[in-house]
Amino acid sequence: MNHDTYPDDYIRAILRECRTIAMVGASANWNRPSYFAMKYLQEKGYRIIPVNPSAAGQEILGEKVYAALSEIPVKVDMVDCFRPAEAIPPIAAAAIAIGARVLWMQLGIRNDEAAAMAEAAGLKVVMNRCPKIEYGRLSGEIGWMGVNTRVISSKRLKKV
Protein backbone atom coordinates (compact mmCIF):
# COMPACT_ATOMS: atom_id res chain seq x y z
CA MET A 1 0.00 0.00 0.00
CA ASN A 2 1.25 3.46 -0.86
CA HIS A 3 0.89 5.36 2.39
CA ASP A 4 1.38 8.84 0.96
CA THR A 5 -2.01 8.87 -0.78
CA TYR A 6 -5.00 6.57 -0.32
CA PRO A 7 -7.73 5.96 -2.91
CA ASP A 8 -11.14 7.06 -1.64
CA ASP A 9 -12.46 3.52 -2.17
CA TYR A 10 -9.83 2.09 0.20
CA ILE A 11 -10.84 4.45 3.02
CA ARG A 12 -14.53 4.06 2.20
CA ALA A 13 -14.33 0.26 2.46
CA ILE A 14 -12.66 0.49 5.86
CA LEU A 15 -15.26 2.92 7.20
CA ARG A 16 -18.07 0.66 5.90
CA GLU A 17 -16.66 -2.64 7.16
CA CYS A 18 -15.64 -1.58 10.66
CA ARG A 19 -18.23 -1.10 13.37
CA THR A 20 -16.19 -1.45 16.59
CA ILE A 21 -13.12 0.75 16.99
CA ALA A 22 -10.62 0.57 19.86
CA MET A 23 -9.19 4.05 20.40
CA VAL A 24 -5.71 3.83 21.95
CA GLY A 25 -4.78 7.04 23.75
CA ALA A 26 -8.41 8.16 24.13
CA SER A 27 -8.72 11.12 26.47
CA ALA A 28 -11.53 12.09 28.85
CA ASN A 29 -10.61 15.76 28.26
CA TRP A 30 -13.23 17.17 25.87
CA ASN A 31 -10.83 19.47 24.01
CA ARG A 32 -8.43 16.70 22.93
CA PRO A 33 -8.63 15.49 19.32
CA SER A 34 -9.38 11.92 20.43
CA TYR A 35 -12.48 13.07 22.28
CA PHE A 36 -13.63 14.97 19.15
CA ALA A 37 -13.18 11.89 17.00
CA MET A 38 -14.82 9.53 19.52
CA LYS A 39 -17.87 11.72 19.94
CA TYR A 40 -18.31 12.22 16.20
CA LEU A 41 -17.87 8.55 15.31
CA GLN A 42 -20.32 7.50 18.04
CA GLU A 43 -22.89 9.81 16.44
CA LYS A 44 -22.29 8.01 13.14
CA GLY A 45 -23.12 4.65 14.70
CA TYR A 46 -19.70 3.27 15.53
CA ARG A 47 -18.94 1.72 18.91
CA ILE A 48 -15.74 3.27 20.25
CA ILE A 49 -13.87 1.49 23.06
CA PRO A 50 -11.31 3.74 24.79
CA VAL A 51 -7.91 2.30 25.73
CA ASN A 52 -5.76 4.30 28.13
CA PRO A 53 -3.86 2.81 31.11
CA SER A 54 -3.97 6.06 33.05
CA ALA A 55 -7.78 6.19 32.86
CA ALA A 56 -8.50 2.44 33.12
CA GLY A 57 -11.81 1.65 34.81
CA GLN A 58 -13.24 5.13 34.23
CA GLU A 59 -15.81 5.96 31.56
CA ILE A 60 -15.47 8.21 28.50
CA LEU A 61 -18.67 9.13 26.65
CA GLY A 62 -20.44 6.18 28.27
CA GLU A 63 -17.81 3.57 27.40
CA LYS A 64 -15.55 1.80 29.94
CA VAL A 65 -11.85 2.54 29.51
CA TYR A 66 -9.51 -0.48 29.27
CA ALA A 67 -5.82 -0.50 30.13
CA ALA A 68 -4.79 -2.56 27.08
CA LEU A 69 -6.21 -3.89 23.81
CA SER A 70 -5.89 -7.44 25.18
CA GLU A 71 -8.41 -6.69 27.94
CA ILE A 72 -11.27 -5.71 25.61
CA PRO A 73 -13.94 -8.43 25.91
CA VAL A 74 -15.59 -7.86 22.49
CA LYS A 75 -14.37 -8.25 18.92
CA VAL A 76 -12.52 -5.15 17.68
CA ASP A 77 -12.55 -4.30 13.95
CA MET A 78 -10.18 -1.32 13.95
CA VAL A 79 -7.45 -0.02 16.26
CA ASP A 80 -7.17 3.79 16.01
CA CYS A 81 -3.93 5.16 17.51
CA PHE A 82 -3.71 8.56 19.19
CA ARG A 83 -0.11 7.86 20.24
CA PRO A 84 3.28 9.14 19.02
CA ALA A 85 4.95 7.28 16.16
CA GLU A 86 7.54 5.60 18.40
CA ALA A 87 4.78 4.06 20.55
CA ILE A 88 3.04 2.36 17.61
CA PRO A 89 4.95 -0.99 17.16
CA PRO A 90 3.67 -2.66 20.38
CA ILE A 91 0.15 -1.37 19.60
CA ALA A 92 0.43 -2.91 16.13
CA ALA A 93 1.51 -6.23 17.66
CA ALA A 94 -1.45 -6.14 20.05
CA ALA A 95 -3.84 -5.25 17.20
CA ILE A 96 -2.65 -8.31 15.31
CA ALA A 97 -2.98 -10.47 18.45
CA ILE A 98 -6.63 -9.51 19.06
CA GLY A 99 -7.60 -10.11 15.42
CA ALA A 100 -8.28 -6.52 14.38
CA ARG A 101 -8.66 -5.97 10.62
CA VAL A 102 -7.44 -2.38 10.44
CA LEU A 103 -4.59 -0.44 12.06
CA TRP A 104 -5.17 3.32 11.82
CA MET A 105 -2.69 6.06 12.87
CA GLN A 106 -3.94 9.58 13.40
CA LEU A 107 -3.05 12.86 11.68
CA GLY A 108 0.67 13.55 12.00
CA ILE A 109 1.49 9.96 13.00
CA ARG A 110 3.35 7.58 10.73
CA ASN A 111 5.39 4.44 11.51
CA ASP A 112 6.28 2.48 8.38
CA GLU A 113 7.85 -0.38 10.33
CA ALA A 114 4.65 -0.95 12.31
CA ALA A 115 2.61 -0.60 9.12
CA ALA A 116 4.67 -3.29 7.37
CA MET A 117 4.26 -5.63 10.36
CA ALA A 118 0.48 -5.16 10.37
CA GLU A 119 0.17 -5.55 6.61
CA ALA A 120 2.23 -8.74 6.71
CA ALA A 121 -0.35 -10.10 9.17
CA GLY A 122 -3.19 -9.21 6.78
CA LEU A 123 -4.37 -5.96 8.34
CA LYS A 124 -5.23 -2.87 6.32
CA VAL A 125 -3.24 0.17 7.44
CA VAL A 126 -3.98 3.91 7.29
CA MET A 127 -1.47 6.52 8.53
CA ASN A 128 -1.52 10.30 9.01
CA ARG A 129 -5.30 10.53 8.65
CA CYS A 130 -8.25 11.05 11.00
CA PRO A 131 -11.30 8.74 10.64
CA LYS A 132 -13.58 11.61 11.68
CA ILE A 133 -12.24 13.85 8.93
CA GLU A 134 -12.33 11.02 6.39
CA TYR A 135 -15.93 10.15 7.29
CA GLY A 136 -16.91 13.81 7.06
CA ARG A 137 -15.09 14.18 3.75
CA LEU A 138 -16.56 11.09 2.08
CA SER A 139 -20.09 11.84 3.34
CA GLY A 140 -19.84 15.44 2.16
CA GLU A 141 -20.59 16.72 5.68
CA ILE A 142 -17.20 18.36 6.02
CA GLY A 143 -17.92 20.48 2.95
CA TRP A 144 -20.01 22.59 5.30
CA MET A 145 -16.68 23.90 6.59
CA GLY A 146 -15.40 24.82 3.12
CA VAL A 147 -13.16 21.74 2.95
CA ASN A 148 -12.19 20.31 -0.42
CA THR A 149 -13.76 16.83 -0.10
CA ARG A 150 -12.54 15.79 -3.57
CA VAL A 151 -15.84 13.94 -3.93
CA ILE A 152 -18.05 14.76 -6.92
CA SER A 153 -21.50 13.25 -7.40
CA SER A 154 -24.77 14.11 -9.09
CA LYS A 155 -26.61 11.52 -7.00
CA ARG A 156 -29.20 12.82 -4.58
CA LEU A 157 -28.42 10.71 -1.52
CA LYS A 158 -24.93 10.77 -0.04
CA LYS A 159 -23.42 8.05 2.04
CA VAL A 160 -19.95 6.94 3.01
Added chain:
Amino acid sequence: MSAETPSDRYGFDTLAIHAGAAPDPTTGARSTPIYQTTSYVFENVDQAASLFNLQSFGNIYTRLTNPTTAVLEERVAALEGGTAALATASGHAAQLIAFHLLLSPGDEFIASNKLYGGSMTQFAHSFSKFGWIVRFVDPDDPENFRRALSPKTKAIFIESLANPGGVVSDIAAIAAIAHAADVPLIVDNTLASPYLCRPFDHGADLIVHSMTKFLGGHGNSVGGILVEGGRFDWAKVAGKYPTICEPTASYHGLRFYETFGTMAFAVAARAISLRDLGPALSPMNAFLILTGIETLSLRMDRHCANALTVARHLLSHDKVAWVNYAGLPDDRYHQLAARYLPRGAGAVFTFGVKGGFDAGVKLVEGVELFSHLANIGDTRSLIIHPASTTHRQLPPERREAAGAGPDVVRLSVGLESAPDLIADLDQALAGT
Protein backbone atom coordinates in the same frame (compact mmCIF):
# COMPACT_ATOMS: atom_id res chain seq x y z
CA MET B 1 2.32 16.55 7.58
CA SER B 2 1.78 15.72 3.95
CA ALA B 3 -1.03 17.13 1.85
CA GLU B 4 -4.10 15.15 0.91
CA THR B 5 -4.53 13.20 -2.30
CA PRO B 6 -4.31 15.50 -5.33
CA SER B 7 -7.59 15.84 -7.17
CA ASP B 8 -6.22 14.89 -10.57
CA ARG B 9 -9.23 12.71 -11.23
CA TYR B 10 -11.34 15.46 -12.78
CA GLY B 11 -10.53 18.15 -15.31
CA PHE B 12 -10.69 21.86 -14.52
CA ASP B 13 -14.05 22.40 -16.22
CA THR B 14 -15.67 19.48 -14.40
CA LEU B 15 -14.50 20.89 -11.07
CA ALA B 16 -15.64 24.41 -12.05
CA ILE B 17 -19.19 23.09 -12.51
CA HIS B 18 -19.48 20.28 -9.95
CA ALA B 19 -17.00 20.64 -7.07
CA GLY B 20 -18.87 21.08 -3.79
CA ALA B 21 -22.30 21.03 -5.41
CA ALA B 22 -24.19 17.77 -5.05
CA PRO B 23 -27.98 17.95 -5.49
CA ASP B 24 -29.77 19.40 -2.49
CA PRO B 25 -30.43 16.39 -0.21
CA THR B 26 -33.88 17.60 0.89
CA THR B 27 -35.44 18.88 -2.32
CA GLY B 28 -33.27 17.42 -5.08
CA ALA B 29 -32.65 20.92 -6.45
CA ARG B 30 -29.83 20.63 -8.98
CA SER B 31 -28.73 24.27 -8.98
CA THR B 32 -27.28 25.25 -5.59
CA PRO B 33 -30.11 26.80 -3.52
CA ILE B 34 -29.63 30.23 -1.96
CA TYR B 35 -29.87 29.52 1.76
CA GLN B 36 -30.98 33.02 2.71
CA THR B 37 -31.04 32.37 6.46
CA THR B 38 -29.11 33.76 9.38
CA SER B 39 -29.28 30.70 11.63
CA TYR B 40 -30.00 26.98 11.88
CA VAL B 41 -32.16 25.00 14.32
CA PHE B 42 -30.28 22.62 16.61
CA GLU B 43 -31.40 19.01 16.90
CA ASN B 44 -30.94 19.15 20.69
CA VAL B 45 -28.68 20.66 23.32
CA ASP B 46 -26.03 17.97 22.92
CA GLN B 47 -25.78 18.50 19.15
CA ALA B 48 -25.59 22.26 19.71
CA ALA B 49 -22.71 21.77 22.16
CA SER B 50 -20.86 19.56 19.65
CA LEU B 51 -21.20 22.25 16.98
CA PHE B 52 -19.97 25.04 19.24
CA ASN B 53 -17.02 22.88 20.35
CA LEU B 54 -16.16 22.16 16.64
CA GLN B 55 -16.67 18.44 17.35
CA SER B 56 -19.31 18.07 14.63
CA PHE B 57 -19.58 19.55 11.16
CA GLY B 58 -22.69 21.66 10.81
CA ASN B 59 -24.24 25.08 10.68
CA ILE B 60 -24.84 27.46 13.59
CA TYR B 61 -24.97 30.98 12.19
CA THR B 62 -24.28 32.44 8.74
CA ARG B 63 -21.42 34.59 10.00
CA LEU B 64 -19.57 31.26 10.47
CA THR B 65 -20.96 28.91 7.82
CA ASN B 66 -23.74 28.86 5.25
CA PRO B 67 -24.63 25.96 2.92
CA THR B 68 -24.57 28.13 -0.24
CA THR B 69 -21.28 29.78 0.72
CA ALA B 70 -19.82 26.37 1.60
CA VAL B 71 -20.37 25.15 -1.96
CA LEU B 72 -18.47 28.19 -3.25
CA GLU B 73 -15.65 27.58 -0.76
CA GLU B 74 -15.23 23.95 -1.77
CA ARG B 75 -15.45 24.92 -5.45
CA VAL B 76 -12.56 27.40 -5.23
CA ALA B 77 -10.51 25.09 -2.98
CA ALA B 78 -10.85 22.38 -5.64
CA LEU B 79 -9.95 24.68 -8.53
CA GLU B 80 -6.83 25.90 -6.71
CA GLY B 81 -5.86 22.39 -5.57
CA GLY B 82 -6.07 23.41 -1.90
CA THR B 83 -7.35 21.59 1.18
CA ALA B 84 -10.02 24.11 2.27
CA ALA B 85 -11.22 27.66 1.74
CA LEU B 86 -12.96 30.45 3.59
CA ALA B 87 -15.14 32.97 1.74
CA THR B 88 -15.24 36.57 2.96
CA ALA B 89 -17.15 39.76 2.22
CA SER B 90 -14.35 41.09 -0.02
CA GLY B 91 -10.79 40.42 -1.11
CA HIS B 92 -9.59 42.93 1.47
CA ALA B 93 -11.41 40.95 4.15
CA ALA B 94 -9.64 37.75 3.05
CA GLN B 95 -6.28 39.52 3.47
CA LEU B 96 -7.29 40.88 6.88
CA ILE B 97 -8.24 37.39 8.05
CA ALA B 98 -5.06 35.76 6.75
CA PHE B 99 -2.81 38.24 8.53
CA HIS B 100 -4.97 38.21 11.67
CA LEU B 101 -4.10 34.53 12.12
CA LEU B 102 -0.43 34.97 11.25
CA LEU B 103 0.63 38.18 12.99
CA SER B 104 0.77 39.57 16.50
CA PRO B 105 1.52 43.23 17.28
CA GLY B 106 5.14 43.98 16.37
CA ASP B 107 5.35 41.20 13.77
CA GLU B 108 6.41 41.90 10.19
CA PHE B 109 5.60 40.67 6.70
CA ILE B 110 7.23 41.37 3.37
CA ALA B 111 5.10 42.40 0.40
CA SER B 112 5.77 43.18 -3.23
CA ASN B 113 5.78 46.91 -3.95
CA LYS B 114 3.92 46.21 -7.21
CA LEU B 115 0.51 45.38 -5.82
CA TYR B 116 -3.04 46.56 -6.31
CA GLY B 117 -3.03 50.07 -4.78
CA GLY B 118 -5.81 49.20 -2.35
CA SER B 119 -3.72 46.38 -0.90
CA MET B 120 -0.73 48.67 -0.47
CA THR B 121 -2.88 51.20 1.40
CA GLN B 122 -4.42 48.47 3.57
CA PHE B 123 -1.00 47.06 4.44
CA ALA B 124 0.82 50.36 5.01
CA HIS B 125 -1.88 52.33 6.81
CA SER B 126 -4.69 50.28 8.33
CA PHE B 127 -2.55 47.27 9.31
CA SER B 128 -0.14 49.57 11.19
CA LYS B 129 -3.00 50.34 13.59
CA PHE B 130 -2.84 46.68 14.67
CA GLY B 131 0.93 46.89 15.08
CA TRP B 132 1.51 44.78 11.94
CA ILE B 133 4.52 46.04 10.01
CA VAL B 134 4.85 45.66 6.22
CA ARG B 135 8.19 45.82 4.38
CA PHE B 136 7.70 46.56 0.66
CA VAL B 137 10.31 45.24 -1.80
CA ASP B 138 10.68 45.17 -5.59
CA PRO B 139 9.60 41.63 -6.63
CA ASP B 140 11.53 41.65 -9.91
CA ASP B 141 14.59 40.45 -8.00
CA PRO B 142 13.40 37.64 -5.67
CA GLU B 143 16.54 38.12 -3.56
CA ASN B 144 14.99 41.37 -2.34
CA PHE B 145 12.62 39.26 -0.23
CA ARG B 146 15.55 37.41 1.38
CA ARG B 147 17.29 40.69 2.17
CA ALA B 148 14.16 42.03 3.92
CA LEU B 149 13.74 38.99 6.21
CA SER B 150 14.02 39.51 9.95
CA PRO B 151 13.37 37.29 12.99
CA LYS B 152 9.93 38.94 13.18
CA THR B 153 8.94 38.11 9.58
CA LYS B 154 5.82 35.91 9.56
CA ALA B 155 4.83 35.86 5.87
CA ILE B 156 5.64 36.97 2.32
CA PHE B 157 2.86 38.38 0.10
CA ILE B 158 2.86 38.74 -3.70
CA GLU B 159 0.42 38.86 -6.61
CA SER B 160 0.82 36.15 -9.27
CA LEU B 161 -0.08 38.74 -11.92
CA ALA B 162 0.04 42.24 -10.53
CA ASN B 163 -2.54 44.95 -10.96
CA PRO B 164 -2.05 47.32 -12.73
CA GLY B 165 1.55 46.95 -13.91
CA GLY B 166 1.26 43.60 -15.71
CA VAL B 167 4.04 42.32 -13.44
CA VAL B 168 4.48 38.53 -13.26
CA SER B 169 6.22 37.31 -10.09
CA ASP B 170 8.64 34.38 -10.01
CA ILE B 171 6.47 32.41 -7.60
CA ALA B 172 8.74 29.36 -7.25
CA ALA B 173 11.86 31.44 -6.51
CA ILE B 174 10.06 33.55 -3.92
CA ALA B 175 8.46 30.44 -2.37
CA ALA B 176 11.93 28.90 -1.95
CA ILE B 177 13.11 32.01 -0.09
CA ALA B 178 10.00 31.96 2.12
CA HIS B 179 10.40 28.29 2.97
CA ALA B 180 14.10 28.64 3.76
CA ALA B 181 12.99 31.18 6.38
CA ASP B 182 10.11 28.93 7.57
CA VAL B 183 7.44 31.47 6.61
CA PRO B 184 4.45 30.90 4.30
CA LEU B 185 4.10 32.49 0.86
CA ILE B 186 0.70 34.14 0.30
CA VAL B 187 -0.26 34.74 -3.33
CA ASP B 188 -3.07 37.02 -4.48
CA ASN B 189 -4.29 35.14 -7.58
CA THR B 190 -7.11 37.54 -8.45
CA LEU B 191 -5.96 38.68 -11.89
CA ALA B 192 -4.96 35.25 -13.12
CA SER B 193 -7.75 33.13 -11.61
CA PRO B 194 -6.97 29.42 -11.03
CA TYR B 195 -7.59 28.78 -14.74
CA LEU B 196 -4.53 30.77 -15.80
CA CYS B 197 -2.27 30.19 -12.78
CA ARG B 198 -2.20 27.64 -9.95
CA PRO B 199 0.14 29.10 -7.31
CA PHE B 200 0.07 25.98 -5.07
CA ASP B 201 1.73 24.04 -7.91
CA HIS B 202 4.67 26.50 -7.66
CA GLY B 203 5.11 26.46 -3.87
CA ALA B 204 2.56 28.95 -2.52
CA ASP B 205 1.06 28.13 0.89
CA LEU B 206 -2.02 30.38 0.99
CA ILE B 207 -3.98 31.99 -1.84
CA VAL B 208 -6.31 34.97 -1.62
CA HIS B 209 -8.73 36.24 -4.24
CA SER B 210 -10.99 39.14 -4.78
CA MET B 211 -13.81 37.00 -6.21
CA THR B 212 -15.38 40.29 -7.30
CA LYS B 213 -13.16 40.06 -10.37
CA PHE B 214 -12.75 37.06 -12.68
CA LEU B 215 -14.17 34.32 -10.43
CA GLY B 216 -17.54 36.08 -10.26
CA GLY B 217 -16.78 37.64 -13.60
CA HIS B 218 -19.94 39.68 -14.17
CA GLY B 219 -19.35 42.78 -12.07
CA ASN B 220 -22.36 42.08 -9.85
CA SER B 221 -20.99 40.86 -6.49
CA VAL B 222 -18.19 41.82 -4.13
CA GLY B 223 -16.54 38.85 -2.41
CA GLY B 224 -13.19 37.40 -1.34
CA ILE B 225 -11.73 34.03 -0.46
CA LEU B 226 -8.76 32.56 1.38
CA VAL B 227 -7.52 29.11 0.28
CA GLU B 228 -5.16 26.83 2.24
CA GLY B 229 -2.60 24.70 0.42
CA GLY B 230 -2.13 22.21 3.25
CA ARG B 231 1.62 21.69 2.93
CA PHE B 232 3.07 24.31 5.29
CA ASP B 233 4.28 22.97 8.66
CA TRP B 234 2.96 25.55 11.12
CA ALA B 235 4.60 23.82 14.08
CA LYS B 236 8.14 23.56 12.66
CA VAL B 237 9.39 26.54 14.66
CA ALA B 238 7.91 26.33 18.16
CA GLY B 239 5.89 29.39 19.16
CA LYS B 240 6.05 31.06 15.73
CA TYR B 241 2.34 30.73 14.85
CA PRO B 242 0.63 30.55 18.25
CA THR B 243 -2.93 31.14 17.00
CA ILE B 244 -2.72 28.02 14.82
CA CYS B 245 -0.59 25.76 17.04
CA GLU B 246 -1.01 26.75 20.69
CA PRO B 247 -4.04 26.12 22.93
CA THR B 248 -6.82 28.58 22.04
CA ALA B 249 -8.38 30.25 25.06
CA SER B 250 -11.70 30.97 23.32
CA TYR B 251 -12.06 27.22 22.55
CA HIS B 252 -11.02 25.99 25.99
CA GLY B 253 -7.50 25.05 24.99
CA LEU B 254 -8.19 23.47 21.57
CA ARG B 255 -5.09 23.32 19.32
CA PHE B 256 -6.16 23.84 15.71
CA TYR B 257 -3.11 22.36 13.96
CA GLU B 258 -3.08 19.23 16.08
CA THR B 259 -6.83 18.72 15.63
CA PHE B 260 -7.39 19.71 12.00
CA GLY B 261 -4.00 19.03 10.35
CA THR B 262 -3.75 20.14 6.73
CA MET B 263 -6.90 22.28 6.96
CA ALA B 264 -6.08 23.85 10.33
CA PHE B 265 -5.45 27.32 8.89
CA ALA B 266 -8.84 27.44 7.16
CA VAL B 267 -10.70 26.10 10.21
CA ALA B 268 -8.95 28.56 12.55
CA ALA B 269 -9.56 31.40 10.08
CA ARG B 270 -13.27 30.64 10.31
CA ALA B 271 -13.53 29.75 13.99
CA ILE B 272 -11.43 32.66 15.26
CA SER B 273 -10.95 35.41 12.67
CA LEU B 274 -14.25 35.29 10.79
CA ARG B 275 -16.13 34.72 14.05
CA ASP B 276 -14.52 37.72 15.76
CA LEU B 277 -13.84 40.17 12.90
CA GLY B 278 -17.13 39.37 11.16
CA PRO B 279 -16.69 39.93 7.38
CA ALA B 280 -18.89 37.04 6.20
CA LEU B 281 -20.01 36.78 2.56
CA SER B 282 -23.76 37.01 1.90
CA PRO B 283 -25.37 33.80 0.52
CA MET B 284 -26.81 35.75 -2.42
CA ASN B 285 -23.34 36.92 -3.46
CA ALA B 286 -22.02 33.39 -2.99
CA PHE B 287 -24.68 32.12 -5.40
CA LEU B 288 -23.89 34.75 -8.05
CA ILE B 289 -20.14 34.12 -7.84
CA LEU B 290 -20.73 30.37 -7.95
CA THR B 291 -22.74 30.76 -11.14
CA GLY B 292 -19.95 32.88 -12.62
CA ILE B 293 -17.32 30.24 -11.86
CA GLU B 294 -19.17 27.64 -13.93
CA THR B 295 -18.02 29.46 -17.10
CA LEU B 296 -14.59 30.56 -15.82
CA SER B 297 -12.45 28.82 -18.44
CA LEU B 298 -14.64 29.95 -21.36
CA ARG B 299 -14.56 33.53 -20.17
CA MET B 300 -10.82 33.56 -19.44
CA ASP B 301 -9.98 32.19 -22.88
CA ARG B 302 -12.03 34.99 -24.51
CA HIS B 303 -10.67 37.63 -22.11
CA CYS B 304 -7.09 36.65 -23.01
CA ALA B 305 -7.76 36.52 -26.76
CA ASN B 306 -9.47 39.92 -26.76
CA ALA B 307 -6.76 41.46 -24.56
CA LEU B 308 -4.03 40.26 -26.89
CA THR B 309 -5.88 41.63 -29.94
CA VAL B 310 -6.38 45.04 -28.31
CA ALA B 311 -2.80 45.15 -26.96
CA ARG B 312 -1.36 44.42 -30.42
CA HIS B 313 -3.45 47.20 -31.91
CA LEU B 314 -2.38 49.74 -29.29
CA LEU B 315 1.28 48.78 -29.70
CA SER B 316 1.17 50.15 -33.27
CA HIS B 317 -0.98 53.19 -32.43
CA ASP B 318 0.75 56.58 -32.93
CA LYS B 319 -0.82 58.09 -29.78
CA VAL B 320 0.41 55.26 -27.58
CA ALA B 321 3.93 55.44 -26.11
CA TRP B 322 4.17 51.91 -24.75
CA VAL B 323 2.11 48.81 -23.86
CA ASN B 324 2.78 46.58 -20.85
CA TYR B 325 1.11 43.25 -21.51
CA ALA B 326 2.92 40.04 -20.62
CA GLY B 327 1.16 38.33 -23.52
CA LEU B 328 3.21 40.36 -26.04
CA PRO B 329 6.40 38.55 -27.12
CA ASP B 330 8.69 41.51 -26.42
CA ASP B 331 7.27 42.25 -22.97
CA ARG B 332 9.80 42.08 -20.12
CA TYR B 333 7.54 39.59 -18.26
CA HIS B 334 6.80 37.39 -21.28
CA GLN B 335 9.15 34.58 -20.19
CA LEU B 336 7.71 34.48 -16.67
CA ALA B 337 4.20 34.57 -18.13
CA ALA B 338 5.01 31.61 -20.38
CA ARG B 339 5.99 29.66 -17.26
CA TYR B 340 3.30 30.72 -14.80
CA LEU B 341 0.42 31.71 -17.12
CA PRO B 342 0.72 29.32 -20.06
CA ARG B 343 -2.91 29.70 -21.15
CA GLY B 344 -2.76 33.48 -21.45
CA ALA B 345 -1.60 36.60 -19.67
CA GLY B 346 -5.02 37.72 -18.49
CA ALA B 347 -7.35 40.55 -19.43
CA VAL B 348 -5.82 43.49 -17.57
CA PHE B 349 -2.94 45.55 -18.90
CA THR B 350 -1.63 49.08 -19.00
CA PHE B 351 -0.41 51.39 -21.71
CA GLY B 352 1.07 54.86 -21.78
CA VAL B 353 -0.83 57.56 -23.62
CA LYS B 354 1.30 60.27 -25.24
CA GLY B 355 0.56 63.55 -23.48
CA GLY B 356 0.75 62.28 -19.90
CA PHE B 357 -1.77 62.95 -17.13
CA ASP B 358 -4.05 65.27 -19.15
CA ALA B 359 -4.21 62.92 -22.14
CA GLY B 360 -5.07 60.04 -19.77
CA VAL B 361 -7.97 62.02 -18.33
CA LYS B 362 -9.24 62.91 -21.82
CA LEU B 363 -9.05 59.30 -22.95
CA VAL B 364 -11.11 57.86 -20.08
CA GLU B 365 -13.68 60.62 -20.55
CA GLY B 366 -13.81 60.08 -24.33
CA VAL B 367 -14.69 56.38 -24.52
CA GLU B 368 -18.29 55.28 -25.22
CA LEU B 369 -18.23 51.48 -25.03
CA PHE B 370 -15.54 51.07 -22.36
CA SER B 371 -16.85 51.89 -18.87
CA HIS B 372 -14.83 54.35 -16.79
CA LEU B 373 -14.87 52.73 -13.37
CA ALA B 374 -12.66 51.25 -10.65
CA ASN B 375 -13.02 47.52 -11.18
CA ILE B 376 -11.60 44.75 -13.31
CA GLY B 377 -12.75 41.32 -14.38
CA ASP B 378 -16.19 42.14 -15.77
CA THR B 379 -17.81 40.80 -18.95
CA ARG B 380 -17.80 44.48 -19.97
CA SER B 381 -14.59 46.26 -20.97
CA LEU B 382 -13.38 48.74 -18.36
CA ILE B 383 -10.92 51.62 -18.40
CA ILE B 384 -9.30 53.69 -15.70
CA HIS B 385 -6.54 56.23 -15.24
CA PRO B 386 -4.93 54.97 -11.99
CA ALA B 387 -3.01 58.17 -11.17
CA SER B 388 -6.26 60.12 -10.87
CA THR B 389 -8.30 57.36 -9.19
CA THR B 390 -7.22 54.01 -7.64
CA HIS B 391 -3.64 55.05 -6.87
CA ARG B 392 -4.22 58.70 -6.00
CA GLN B 393 -3.77 58.01 -2.24
CA LEU B 394 -0.16 56.95 -2.88
CA PRO B 395 2.71 59.46 -2.97
CA PRO B 396 4.00 60.03 -6.57
CA GLU B 397 7.16 57.91 -6.14
CA ARG B 398 5.13 54.96 -4.87
CA ARG B 399 2.64 55.43 -7.75
CA GLU B 400 5.53 55.03 -10.18
CA ALA B 401 6.84 51.97 -8.33
CA ALA B 402 3.37 50.42 -8.48
CA GLY B 403 3.15 51.00 -12.24
CA ALA B 404 0.67 53.87 -11.96
CA GLY B 405 2.59 56.84 -13.34
CA PRO B 406 0.84 59.95 -14.80
CA ASP B 407 0.49 58.61 -18.38
CA VAL B 408 -0.67 55.11 -17.40
CA VAL B 409 -4.10 53.90 -18.52
CA ARG B 410 -5.40 50.50 -17.41
CA LEU B 411 -7.79 48.35 -19.39
CA SER B 412 -9.74 45.32 -18.26
CA VAL B 413 -10.69 43.86 -21.62
CA GLY B 414 -14.13 42.26 -21.60
CA LEU B 415 -15.92 39.72 -23.72
CA GLU B 416 -17.39 42.01 -26.39
CA SER B 417 -16.52 41.86 -30.11
CA ALA B 418 -12.86 42.89 -30.35
CA PRO B 419 -13.30 45.21 -33.40
CA ASP B 420 -15.85 47.27 -31.44
CA LEU B 421 -13.38 47.68 -28.55
CA ILE B 422 -10.64 48.79 -30.94
CA ALA B 423 -12.94 51.28 -32.71
CA ASP B 424 -13.93 52.82 -29.36
CA LEU B 425 -10.32 53.24 -28.21
CA ASP B 426 -9.37 54.71 -31.59
CA GLN B 427 -12.09 57.38 -31.47
CA ALA B 428 -11.22 58.29 -27.88
CA LEU B 429 -7.47 58.41 -28.57
CA ALA B 430 -8.18 60.73 -31.51
CA GLY B 431 -9.51 63.26 -29.00
CA THR B 432 -6.44 63.28 -26.73
